[in-house]
Amino acid sequence: MKSKLAILSLAMAIPATLCAQENISQDSLSEYPNTFSSGSSRVEKFTQSSxxxxxxxxxxxxxxxxxxxxxxxxxxxxxxxxxxxxxxxxxxxxxxxxxxxxxxxxxxxxxxxxxxxxxxAAPANASSTxxxxxxxxxxxxxxxxxxxxxxxxxxxxxxxxxxxxxxxxxxxxxxxxxxxxxxxxxxxxxxxxxxxxxxxxxxxxxxxxxxxxxxxxxxxxxxxxxxxxxxxxxxxxxxxxxxxxxxxxxxxxxxxxxxxxxxxxxxxxxxxxxxxxxxxxxxxxxxxAEKNQDINVCQKGDMDGDGVCDDWDRQLDTPAGARVDGAGVALDVDLDGVFDLYDKCVTVPGPVENNGCPIEGQGTVTENETKLDGIEFDLNSDRILPSNTPILNNAVSYINSSEGGFTVVGATDTRGSDAYNKNLSEKRAGNVKSYLIQNGVQSSKLESVGNGKTDLKYPECDPASKCPEWKNRANRRVYFKAK
Missing domain, CATH: 2.40.160.20 (Porin)
Structure with missing residues (x-):
């Protein structure tokens, strides 16, 4: 019985071993991936060429x-x-x-x-012995x-x-x-x-x-x-x-x-x-291990020496010694167009000719104006950025403590048509006004107006293609004006 089983095992093993590296046949699907594969789209049939x-x-x-x-x-x-x-x-x-x-x-x-x-020849007594x-x-x-x-x-x-x-x-x-x-x-x-x-x-x-x-x-x-x-x-x-x-x-x-x-x-x-x-x-x-693993993370260098590689520097001509943000743009805390490096009144906006300090009695700049900071917007957007929340909350406190009213003024850069920018600036001003009212400002103390692209912080940015992006961003703003 054992001999029969051994011969049967041998007969079955020979074809099995000759085909042992062939693919298992697929009963349900003829293409990969299927229920017999790992599910990866990279699964390929095993062939002689592979x-x-x-x-x-x-x-x-x-x-x-x-x-x-x-x-x-x-x-x-x-x-x-x-x-x-x-x-x-x-x-x-x-x-x-x-x-x-x-x-x-x-x-x-x-x-x-x-x-x-x-x-x-055999010995004579071979059989007997x-x-x-x-x-x-x-x-x-x-x-x-x-x-x-x-x-x-x-x-x-x-x-x-x-x-x-x-x-x-x-x-x-x-x-x-x-x-x-x-x-x-x-x-x-x-x-x-x-x-x-x-x-x-x-x-x-x-x-x-x-x-x-x-x-x-x-x-x-x-x-x-x-x-x-x-x-x-x-x-x-x-x-x-x-x-x-x-x-x-x-x-x-x-x-x-x-x-x-x-x-x-x-x-x-x-x-x-x-x-x-x-x-x-x-x-x-x-x-x-033998390969050079050093990575050159600043391939274009740092032309203005502000510590931000030119690969992602948004302002390639930053003055030497100026503080910059993560994008390499020189800081201007009061948004008056004068870099903090040259601004004699860092927290109070003023004209360039007066080193960033206000001039008493000139223009429409009032004490109330200088107490409020404006905010900027992304291109083609009227959404209030989360980073502007502290500025607007400060405006809520200041307006509530003031007796007079304020105009919320919206503006854009010069890209796009007049009608489009007029509408966009009105939406920006309206969103800021709504935010102030929702956070406790009396609606009677506020009104909003959209000036479109006629109210530029940097008038030289017309057209916008001739200006650096940081100036265009400064033109896309909402600011406050005392009545």
Whole structure:
């Protein structure tokens, strides 16, 4: 029963291993992503063209088999003398990963065992002393698992050329043989087993050391231990014959030492079994470490020396020594057009000709005007910016403490039509008036008016394209005027 199950397993394993790197068929959808994929749009089908390494190879080699555990042996241990046979193998190999592969292997050879070589004459008393000679011709087909121990056990990268690799093999198959025995009466066939029979099941395991000659060719020395599961393999005759009663074991086992070559097939430079992912990771880390990580964050320099790179400086001609905001614009706290650097009255607006200080009795500037700060708006917007809330709250307090009324004046820059800017300025003034009323100012003390682009803080900004943006922003404003 066990033999039947083993043969069935072997028959099912061969096609499965040959197709092990193929894609799983998709039952529900034929396109990615689907219920069988990760859901990423970058999922692609695995094809031959997407491979980075070769994964097929063929191997061939020859060696010497020696019966080690049997009633007639090839080793001088009481059941025979040192006799050497011959063997050869050829295999087709498929690498599944960098550390595991499947080999379909055919072996052919002849073991020689007993007390003399069957090519020589037998002693006169060979049969009576049971010191006979024997030989066994065998053919075997097996499927082997191949574990690359060097890749599997590697934990650090020693930065050395990867040319040696230790492999472990193990598998099962079918063994056919013809066992002969010779004594003084001559040589005769004792046992014959046909392939793929119930009693032809066998197993083998061992290790091999590979050396990479080049990207195409490997040299390998291999030692395999073959368990025949048969007590008649050694040529001792029937299971309960006199010779087969020498030992209690029911399996004649032999060692097979071989030397072979492996030819790696494919269009790529390297084979998957010679790929060490850990070494590749360390190599990439070394490459990254050697790269210059310095980043030039100020490629255009700082022409005006205000500490703000020209890449995002909104005012490239800031006077030396002037304080600037994050955008590189010189500060003008009272919004009178005179930089704080030159303004003699930093918190009170005044004309340029008077160094930013007010001139008594000139123009419409009154004490009430100088107590209130105006606010600015974004381009094409009437939305009150959150940064202006403190200024407007201060205006609420001042207007409530004053006896007279105030006009809320809206203005724009010169971009756009007269009608558009008139409407926009009225909305800005109206929004500010509404904010003041909602926060406690009596509506009777306020009125609003929109002057459009006729009320410029910087008249020279007509058209706006000839002005720096900070002046255009100063023109987009709402300010307060005492009645």
């Amino acid at each position: 491979k980075r390494f070769n994964d097929w190879s063929i191997s061939a080699g020859a060696g010497v088999p020696m019966l080690q555990s049997a009633d007639l042996t090839s080793i001088k241990n009481g059941n025979g003398k040192n006799l050497f046979g011959y063997s050869a193998y050829v295999s087709i190999n498929k690498a599944i990963t960098h550390a595991f592969g499947i080999n379909l292997q055919y072996d052919r050879g002849e073991t020689r065992q007993g007390f003399f070589n069957t090519k020589d 049971m010191q006979v000679g024997a030989r066994t011709q065998y053919d075997a087909l097996s499927i082997l698992g191949d574990i690359n121990l060097s890749n599997l056990m590697r934990r650090v990268d020693n930065k050395s050329p990867y040319r040696w690799a230790l492999h472990a093999y193990g598998g099962v198959g079918t063994l056919a043989y013809r066992a002969y025995q010779k004594d003084e009466t001559g040589q005769r066939l004792m046992t014959e087993i046909k392939p793929f029979k119930l009693n032809s099941f066998f197993g083998q395991a061992g290790a091999g050391l590979k050396y990479k000659l080049n990207n195409r060719l490997d040299l390998e020395g291999r030692v395999m231990y073959v368990v025949t599961t048969d007590d008649e393999f050694d040529g001792g005759g029937a299971q309960y014959s006199a010779i087969n009663k020498r030992e209690d074991q029911i399996s004649d086992n032999f060692l097979n030492a071989t030397l072979g070559l492996t030819l790696n097939l494919g269009k790529h430079d390297s084979h998957l079994m010679w790929h060490d992912p850990l070494q590749e990771i360390y190599y990439k880390l070394d490459v990254l």
